[in-house]
Amino acid sequence: MAEEPAARPPEAGRGGRCGARAGAEGASGGWGLSQSRLDALDAIDSGWCPAWDTAWQRCYRLAKNHLDAGGILPQCGAGVLVVQGEDLGAWVQAQRLGWDKLGPAQQWLLESVLGLE
Secondary structure (H helix, E strand, O other), X not given: OOXXXXXXXXXXXXXXXXXXXXXXXXXXXXXXXXHXXXXXXXXXXXXXXXXXXXXXXXXXXXXXXXXXXXXXXXXXXXXXXXXXXXXXXXXXXXXHHOHHHOOHHHHHHHHHHOOOO
């Protein structure tokens, strides 16, 4: 079972496309959050608003939940492990094949939390 490591990933949240971050300049209305609120959220978890899309985050969380429940991730292969409609076998394979295209925080999560190599 994979455990959440104590170390934090490289700045997962900084520069994200999240509406809260995008509107941080103007603290009034919409998603705008003050800089102090953004800093407080980052202090809790720098990955609260990642720079990658929600589809990647969903597959990551499903994979982590699967590991936490005692499952294992497939080494490769589409259709081998489908969870809540997401093909995690294909997702794992895509992460390995596209490693160089991932950000440092994504690589850290895959390596340190999911144990992917």
